[in-house]
Amino acid sequence: MLKNIPPILSPELLKTLCEMGHGDRIVLADGNFPAASIAAGGGRLIRCDGHGIPELLRAILVLFPLDTYVDQPVGLMAVTPGDPVETPIWDKYYTLIADADPRGRDAVRAVERFAFYAEARAAYAVVATGESALYANMILQKGVVMPSGGAQYGG
16 A cells, blocks of 8 residues: 555556656547557556546546646547547646646647547556546646655665
8 A cells, every 4th residue: 555646546557657758648438448559559558447547537636746847748549520529527637737737728638539549559558447437538748746855765
């Protein structure tokens, strides 16, 4: 057991977040997303069945810096033109992102569906969730953990 680690983050997901370097991407996939086939191209597949994306996003952003070297380190799968689907879950995302990054909504871009799939295939990992909202898929690009100026660790 560790202190201050959100309990929703499994050991496998924590390990993956730790392994990722600056510029690496992770996909948070809703229940309709082809997570296994997208990850089959070389990415890692992490199962988080039973969890929604907002609760995972909240926990991930406690530990995961968004990339400040790009304008929009968060990508959301855009609604296909002509599809009458609403995306109220995006408002939850915008709030959580604003709590973690001063750019807030400006850190987010919409990515056309097939372009999103292409970006997802190149991601370090895909997290398959139980999220039931439509167009809830998200890509996060990892930033740099800046030195805090605090105590040094080690010998």
